[in-house]
Amino acid sequence: MLKKSYPYYLANRPVPANTDLEVRDKYSGKRATRVAMADAATVRKAIVAAHKARGAMAAMPPHARRDVLEHCATRFEARQEELAIALCIEAGKPIRDARGEVTRLIETFRIAAGEATRIGGEVLELAISARTEDYRGMTRRVPIGVCSFITPFNFPLNLVAHKVAPAIAAGCPFVLKPAAKTPIGALIIAEVLAETDLPKGAFSVMPCSNADAAQLVEDERIALLSFTGGLVGWELKARAGRKKVTLELGGNAACIVDADPGASLDHVVERLVSGAYYQSGQSCISVQRILVHADVHDRLRRKLKAAVARLRTGDPREETTFIGPMIDEDAAKRVERWITAARKAGAKVLAGGPRDGNMLPAALLEKVPHDADLYRREAFGPVAMIEPFDDFDAAIATVNDSDFGLQAGVFTARLDHAMRAWDRLEVGGVVVGDVPSVRVDNMPYGGVKQSGLGREGVRCAIEDMTEPRLLVIRDPLRK
The missing domain is CATH 3.40.605.10 (Aldehyde Dehydrogenase; Chain A, domain 1)
Incomplete structure (x- = not known):
């Protein structure tokens, strides 16, 4: 106490x-x-x-x-x-x-x-x-x-x-x-x-x-x-x-999942869930944007949707709680407002639920317009967006189309793609084989642009x- x-x-x-x-x-x-x-x-x-x-x-x-x-x-x-x-x-x-x-x-x-x-x-x-x-x-x-x-x-x-x-x-x-x-x-x-x-x-x-x-x-x-x-x-x-x-x-961190992610989709989903919803997404390197190659998009989307829906929201003192409260009700209302605005602009909510005070269940959306606040700004809440891509270079360009650049994650089995991401992603750190939410306390940590x-x-x-x-x-x- x-x-x-x-x-x-x-x-x-x-x-x-x-x-x-x-x-x-x-x-x-x-x-x-x-x-x-x-x-x-x-x-x-x-x-x-x-x-x-x-x-x-x-x-x-x-x-x-x-x-x-x-x-x-x-x-x-x-x-x-x-x-x-x-x-x-x-x-x-x-x-x-x-x-x-x-x-x-x-x-x-x-x-x-x-x-x-x-x-x-x-x-x-x-x-x-x-x-x-x-x-x-x-x-x-x-x-x-x-x-x-x-x-x-x-x-x-x-x-x-x-x-x-x-x-x-x-x-x-x-x-x-x-x-x-x-x-x-x-x-x-x-x-x-x-x-x-x-x-x-x-x-x-x-x-x-x-x-x-x-x-x-x-x-x-x-x-x-x-x-x-x-x-x-x-x-x-x-x-x-x-x-x-x-x-x-802060930032609005992105994670690219390549056609061959170099790990099982179940592992990738587990890491995405952790990266996006850990401590209600209130982390500067929380996974906010998920770009998935078209070859694996539908399968990963299905698994991710199910995993997010299973996350338990509740009392943070309980060992089984994954999503606790946001810092205050105003913060939860802001994220809820951004989700509602994105949905009205054409986005589809794959998982989520109604807000209760400062408690906001984990949300997953797709087809979010790139000019939406939820996409452009830092959500700092339990929400992520998924979208498909066909070309790896185009995915890098999408990640870079942001005012922020703290860290990015890349799941790929291809060394050339890993090195290309390191060369071209406009961020302070590139994490290959995991989510951008990784921070080891002895590594250089910081960002570029507005980050x-x-x-x-x-x-x-x-x-x-x-x-x-x-x-x-x-x-x-x-x-």
Whole structure:
């Protein structure tokens, strides 16, 4: 069970300032707990404290940063069920999926612990002409400074981990604003961080209003802003000034199923169902568009329709539930509205059912017009569309006909098609033999076009949070 209330964390310390933020159980709608909210003055104090902590954080030896991260991973492991139940309540995530996210939280911190002792540099050969024969050069990576993090509701643990763990590994102090709808996971992470010997001011974790969080975007003492969320990220980038900005802004991911998919259709259907409807489709790389070669389309369509119709919608605490609640009723109404508009424009609903509050059964459609909101925009709900194709190159062109480009999946037995997809798909990542929803926590992750800017994944994030510092030595005796 959740505590009756949770503090925010300012400069490594819990502050039970108020209980202004109400967090509701996303399935029952009842109040689950209350959380302290930071105001603008408190956010400013957090930035000041982080700025003062830059030197101490940078001076922490790599083994000490590693030990902090290992401590966190061990403590998360000991509190796995507590973290999973918190996810189940605050995000409405089915309990099996919640346990999976806790596992990824632990893995992400462990990956970062390893990377903390592998932040290297480069030896440069500067004797490229007679003029520079006396010179030697080398680089090392140093922390960039204060980082600000803004995270969304859909992965309250792992998306926080992908910002926090690399920052600690890199030696960067940070201020984190978790999503107001799902702040508990981030506050439990802060509770564990407070057990460590991080320098005072190394971290602050504070739910706050968007207006009060403006400083996390605009304050010039912050060196890097990392934002995961909607297209408002581009507006934040415009306000960020000189700081480095990393954006992960979602997508409408596609999956191509070739004439010979390289696996049984039953396996492909199983992976499509998982990719499209996992945690009610509320994932940036959820399968939204499914393109199937005409040779296998009818068979796959029939199997997929039956599989979607079997998915159980209900209480996320029950082990057999696959589709839990969406984050709120407005989100469910929006997806329902897009489905209705697509149907009126000529689409056919193969599976689905009526909405009940924020509960929306899994939906599968075909013949969706390509100009429909459901096709063009990010659904972020339990819905997918299927369509046939005859030519693989045409399928690639259809996938690319999107404002987004996060990841794409390709089921094919043909090596030339796999390589062509990698060459031509306008996305940040191509997954062959599986759905685009695959994310391994040490891989580069991010998109192109409206999907964002930069890459996450622990090593990539550490690279963003550090910068090379050059040393040049003149050695007259080198000759």
